[in-house]
Amino acid sequence: MTAPFPTATITGYPRIGARRELKRALESFWSGRIDADDFSRSVHTLRIETYHRLAGLGLSEDYAIPASYSHYDHVLDTALTVGLIPSSSNGSDFDLTEYFALARGTASTPPLEMTKWFDTNYHYLVPELADDTAFTAHPQHLLALVAEAEAAGHRVRPVLVGPLTLLALTKPAPGTTTRPFDRLDELTAVYHEIIGSLAAAGVDWIQFDEPALVADIPGTSDEELAEAARHTYSALSATEVRPRLFVTAPYGSLRAGLNGLAGSGIDALGVDISSATRAVDPQYVQRLRTQVPDHVRLVAGIIDGRNIWADDLRTSLDVLRELNRETVSVSTSTSLLHVPYTVEQETALPVDVASWLSFAEEKVTEVEALAAAITEAPEARAAAFERADRARRTRSESARVHNDAVLARTEAAAAHTGFRTDFATRHAAQQTLGIPELPTTTIGSFPQTPEVRRARADHRSGRIDDTDYTALMKDEIDRVVGLQEELGLDVVVHGEPERNDMVQYFAENLDGFATTDNGWVQSYGSRCTRPPILFGDVSRPNPITVEWSAYTAQQTSRTVKGMLTGPVTILAWSFVRDDVPLRESADQIALALADEVLDLEAAGIGVIQVDEPALRELLPLRESDRADYLDWSVRSFRLVAAQVSPRTQIHTHLCYSEFGEIIDAINALDADVTSIEAARSRMEVLDDIAEYGFEREIGPGVYDIHSPRVPAVPELVELIEAALRHVPADRLWINPDCGLKTRGYPEVRAALANLVAARDEVLTTRADRGRGDHALVGAGQPPR
Known part of the structure; x- marks a missing residue:
């Protein structure tokens, strides 16, 4: 006889283990x-x-x-x-x-x-x-x-x-x-x-x-x-x-x-x-x-x-x-x-x-x-x-949940579209940054070594004080900057050694959030995150990243990129409130991050990346529900940088999305540079970008960081040349698909060295073609 269906059940359960x-x-x-x-x-x-x-x-x-x-x-x-x-x-x-x-x-x-x-x-x-x-x-x-x-x-x-x-x-x-x-x-x-x-x-x-x-x-x-x-x-x-x-x-x-x-x-x-x-x-x-x-x-x-x-x-x-x-x-x-x-x-x-x-x-x-x-x-x-x-x-x-000052500020910003000025004006103003053709950069994080993790744990537990912790983090930043200079990367980052997670780190520094010690959730394979808990109105009591980015700028003559996580991604990778609309929380987070962007700009950071890898993730499953979501999510992103100078270059990063479904929204973000996951799909996303007529700068990832394999130079050259068939050289950036925190230094060093070498080979080939064109023109032949 067949067993009856149980009166109480679940449809699935965490599989990573309570202690991973x-x-x-x-x-x-x-x-x-x-x-x-x-x-x-x-x-x-x-x-x-x-x-x-x-x-x-x-x-x-x-x-x-x-x-x-x-x-x-x-x-x-x-x-x-x-x-x-x-x-x-x-x-x-x-x-x-x-x-x-x-x-x-x-x-x-x-x-x-x-x-x-x-x-x-x-x-x-x-x-x-x-x-x-x-x-x-x-x-x-x-x-x-x-x-x-x-x-x-x-x-x-x-x-x-x-x-x-x-x-x-x-x-x-x-x-x-x-x-x-x-x-x-x-x-x-x-x-x-x-x-x-x-x-x-x-x-x-x-x-x-x-x-x-x-x-x-x-x-x-x-x-x-x-x-x-x-x-x-x-x-x-x-x-x-x-x-x-x-x-x-x-x-x-x-x-x-x-x-x-x-x-x-x-x-x-x-x-x-x-x-x-x-x-x-x-x-x-x-x-x-x-x-x-x-x-x-x-x-x-x-x-x-x-x-x-x-x-x-x-x-x-x-x-x-x-x-x-x-x-x-x-x-x-x-x-x-x-x-x-x-x-x-x-x-x-x-x-x-x-x-x-x-x-x-x-x-x-x-x-x-x-x-x-x-x-x-x-x-x-x-x-x-x-x-x-x-x-x-x-x-x-609870008095923890509501903050009248935050509510008043959010209401006052409700009519702001978030647009700065047109891209052509910004593009011209940003030439003072001195960024070369086909610039190389990374998405932000570098490998999180056992020493870095131990330093964070020791600081959290009180085994080392603020002074010693800061010194250890600056030593790691020095190492990361030195490696990037050695490899020849054009726009450098500080590597984010102080960040346990790109969302949790900001949640720990924003009022309205709580974080867990053991609240691990599987993202994929062995990759686990601890989503923060958004329980109340959000504000920024103090600067979060400015000290680290300003220190980095003092250690190098190269352009430094500041790194923030955007409001939609913070929402998507947190457990969110169910007592207010998501758009209200998004605006609150955006305004808190806007304070951070202005402080970074004042500290001399001319390139600031506001990551939104989860923009597509929150897209409603039904077409009829999407327009409203895209309206408020895109606007919240723009609010983050609405007050900065045209000379400040705003980047964003998106990954693991069906970009063709949200290409209008990506365009409406109005970022100066957009980096996107592309290596695993071998640049398929660029068909959507080219068909749409996307006019801003773009960095399709050429190095898949979610795999331990090191891509060879010819493979990377092929991907860069594929990208150039869709994107003009003066608007193309060369970068990995995503951050490098889950990788080890030996493979990262090798992969980034190959990335720079591939970019250089493409530039050399383009220069040789240019010289050939001049020779043909001199001989009375039309240029290619």
Whole structure:
């Protein structure tokens, strides 16, 4: 007999470990400190401990726990499982050498392209689909996860990215003549085979994640996607002997796809009805009530899987009752991949702020409390409801949250467009900076050595005082500046040794934010961040970066670039307030950063970079919602530099985005120089730039810093020359894709040396061509 769907569940869980055990295992394996067997034992322990912990928190029913673990990326895992990426592995796990070569690259092969997972700060690896790709089933990894958990006493739910979402995230390989969606029936047949393998292993429930169904996918209408969902899941449901199918639609509301998916024969439907989604689509709960058949188990994702505020359990219980269903399960709106493990580890947070928060473990208890209250009453989990009531009341009453001076300043700036003056005027004024043709620079950060990290930790703990700490940081700046001068970089940076993270560092120096000690969230692979918590109105009590940039300028005759993180990125990579509109917080952060920009300019810093790598990240998934977002996000960026002189050159940096979708917004940022990720896609982005007619200066990255490989000079020359086919030499900058903090000095030195050498080779070639042109003209021939 098939097990019933659990009344309380989650759709995914953090996989890095509460103390980043996965990160340590990965980096030890990559460095050769442990072998494959040691790595496998480490991650086996991590998975089993996670299952035990979740069961202890209340997910004790069969199939309440999803087997959502991944060594690196769940999209890569699914792509290997269905043969979208060919795999040589037939064992119980992926071939680790092959797996990590795809994820990280090797000395001879680049990794898969990487981009953002929907509108989150998680990065996934982008599969490529060629005409000759033959989908094949490789269910061994899933079967091993199921058997491992069962041996430890847990019946877990295998998880795969659904076929529609997998194809929506896949790009055609070069030379491919068909769209990925043209291969949907072939892929569905392989999913069918995997389902059969799981049925034979005794699995009762399998989870397919289909976030593509709540998004507008370029080239495919909502109606076409809805019909594809109906067709696909009708085919997968048709088998008589199979696990029951649980399909989730996180990150927003189903629109055209709701009827087709609900009526396709699936057994359970997971929907996002968090307060954030209900605010965007107020009718969603009513549509779920009337359009989901009674025989489909509705899994109500009402606990917000993306933000960290304690849930208003009484309001959530009212929403669940509004669904008016005899049977409903309670879940999270998304995987809990996006939040830290537990508030209990945060002993340094202000006590009142900590009481307003729920991380992954606390969210599991909220899910369980609501599930119990549906069938009984709030009194069934009185302590949980009392905590929720207290959090809501004390947060609304707190003097920490509101600042009248900040509110008045923000209101006064509400009508400012943020524009300085036209680009032609600024470009002419900036010639005094003396920046050469095809200038070289970096995006800002340099490797964070163990010594630098130790100095920061010692300063934070009080083991060294401010004077000693400042001296250590200046020693590191001297080293970084010396290296850049030695390599011949034209515009130098101070390397950011004082910054633990490009967002957290600013949050620590702005009022209105709190930061955590252990609030780690996976960004990709072993890369983890600690998103700050924006709980109140934002202001800058003191200068943040001026001392470091001014010191750097004293150590070199070269142009120095100051480095800031922009308001949208600070928002995107923080846990944000849910009591005010995002645009209001964006303006507050922008005005605080504007004070910093003016102070940098006054200190003689003539080039200032305001990073906005997350501009595309917050773009709403639905086209109809985007214009308003782009309006306020672009304006907030412009506010940062609205008051500086035309002689001050403002840079920005964007990465891992589908730039063609927001090219109007990139242009409207009105930065003098825009650096963008381009190496992994081999300058594909420049087609969009050229087609648009982008007229400002641009630096398409030629060195992919997310891979440990060092690009050779000929490879870099090829990329620079490709860029020159789209961008005039007087508007082209040569730089890496992103900051260098995660790399080591040996590879950075080699890669940057090659970058400068490639630029010099291109300049020499251009000069030789110019001399040839003069000779031909002198001989009566027309120039080329």
